[in-house]
Amino acid sequence: MSIMIFIFAAAVVAVLAIGVVGRLAAGPTVPDRAVALDTMNTFVISLMMMLAAVYDSVVMVDIAIVYAALSFVGTMFIARFIEGEV
Amino acid sequence: MFIFVAIFVLIGLAFNLLGAISLYRFPDVYTRLHGATKCTTFGTLFSMFAVVAYALGRLVMTGEARFGVLIIHSAIAAFVLLVTNATGAHALARAAHRSGLMPARAVVDRLEEFDEVRAKREGAQV
Amino acid sequence: MFIFVVSFLMYLLLVWSGGGIPLIEILIALGVASVVTVAFRTWNRERAVRSGRLDPKRVVDFLHYLFGPFAVGLAKANIDVAKRVITGEIRPGIVKINPGLRTDIARTLLADSITLTPGTLTVDVDDDGTFFIHWIYVEDEDPSEEQLYGSFGDWARRLAE
Numbered sequence: 001m002s003i004m005i006f007i008f009a010a011a012v013v014a015v016l017a018i019g020v021v022g023r024l025a026a027g028p029t030v031p032d033r034a035v036a037l038d039t040m041n042t043f044v045i046s047l048m049m050m051l052a053a054v055y056d057s058v059v060m061v062d063i064a065i066v067y068a069a070l071s072f073v074g075t076m077f078i079a080r081f082i083e084g085e086v
Numbered sequence: 087m088f089i090f091v092a093i094f095v096l097i098g099l100a101f102n103l104l105g106a107i108s109l110y111r112f113p114d115v116y117t118r119l120h121g122a123t124k125c126t127t128f129g130t131l132f133s134m135f136a137v138v139a140y141a142l143g144r145l146v147m148t149g150e151a152r153f154g155v156l157i158i159h160s161a162i163a164a165f166v167l168l169v170t171n172a173t174g175a176h177a178l179a180r181a182a183h184r185s186g187l188m189p190a191r192a193v194v195d196r197l198e199e200f201d202e203v204r205a206k207r208e209g210a211q212v
Numbered sequence: 213m214f215i216f217v218v219s220f221l222m223y224l225l226l227v228w229s230g231g232g233i234p235l236i237e238i239l240i241a242l243g244v245a246s247v248v249t250v251a252f253r254t255w256n257r258e259r260a261v262r263s264g265r266l267d268p269k270r271v272v273d274f275l276h277y278l279f280g281p282f283a284v285g286l287a288k289a290n291i292d293v294a295k296r297v298i299t300g301e302i303r304p305g306i307v308k309i310n311p312g313l314r315t316d317i318a319r320t321l322l323a324d325s326i327t328l329t330p331g332t333l334t335v336d337v338d339d340d341g342t343f344f345i346h347w348i349y350v351e352d353e354d355p356s357e358e359q360l361y362g363s364f365g366d367w368a369r370r371l372a373e
Contacts, residue, residue, distance in 0.1 A: 005088075005092055005095050006095070009095045013133075029182075035178060036122075038175070039105060039106065045163070049160065064163050065159070068166045069166065075178065076173075076177050078178075078181075079180070080181070101290060111300060114304075116346045120296075120331070120346075121296075124290055125297075128286060152229065155229055158225060162226070175333065176335075179333055179335040180336045183336065193303055193304070194353045196308040197306045197308065200308065200342075
């Protein structure tokens with residue numbers, strides 16, 4: 001029962017992550033695109049957490065932690081790039 | 087346990103949806119950051135609560151240690167997400183302002199005034 | 213030392229998978245923690261991270277803060293932003309405030325708390341600790357600490373100075 005709920009929620013979050021692509025493509029400025037990318041990363045982490053419960057694997061949560069850390073590094077790097085320091 | 091999982095998942099989905107909508111609804115990058123950072127962090131936090139509730143239920147039912155491991159790792163992921171998302175939003179906001187993007191429809195912008203004063207002072211010293 | 217203990221415990225927490233922990237993992241944890249500590253010291257030589265002292269009371273206080281005022285603020289912030297997303301009622305602006313925090317840890321804690329609490333987002337922090345905060349609904353162009361973030365300034369002072 002719970003598994004069904006998680007599968008449904010994972011599908012909805014995946015749709016949301018794809019929906020954000022609109023802002024990623026349209027965003028008038030570079031920071032707008034960066035915000036959209038950041039949001040997408042958070043959705044992907046959410047998705048990974050729920051799929052970890054569905055497939056019963058702790059490894060996916062570990063990957064989600066590493067993904068969060070890497071997306072943070074990516075966001076910081078994009079921010080530096082926008083500031084013009086790279 | 088099923089009730090808790092369902093409630094947490096629904097709250098999480100609602101806030102994730104609001105976060106995605108705020109990207110399209112707000113006029114400029116700063117207000118978008120508000121919606122995107124707060125709502126998605128909160129929504130993802132609630133998806134993690136749902137996973138924790140599910141794992142706790144399974145842990146009590148089966149007594150297998152790997153569900154305990156799932157809880158610990160979810161908690162670490164939640165903490166990492168809480169810190170990195172807020173800091174990333176801060177970095178993006180600062181970068182946007184330094185690159186010369188002004189907040190739309192702003193009633194007051196103390197940072198711009200501050201930057202002008204600093205630029206004048208440094209110009210005078212040179 | 214703090215960094216060493218935290219990375220050591222974090223590594224063990226991540227490799228623990230239900231049973232006991234083999235000796236080799238403890239040795240690897242010691243190695244990883246040493247590398248992280250040396251790297252941290254090396255990269256921070258020029259501008260040392262100024263942090264307050266750490267004692268168990270502060271850890272307890274921090275957990276109290278995390279699950280008490282911070283959790284309440286986070287929930288309120290989300291309901292507030294959700295309302296603004298639906299109604300579209302905004303009056304944005306950037307205000308400045310100087311809470312007078314000296315240590316980097318305290319400033320980071322306050323900036324992160326501000327970002328995750330009602331209607332505010334830290335944009336920039338000056339060298340002398342002035343915060344520039346994007347406020348989604350400006351009530352006052354020169355606000356007090358109380359109006360902006362409630363008791364978080366006191367908490368940051370108490371936890372990390």
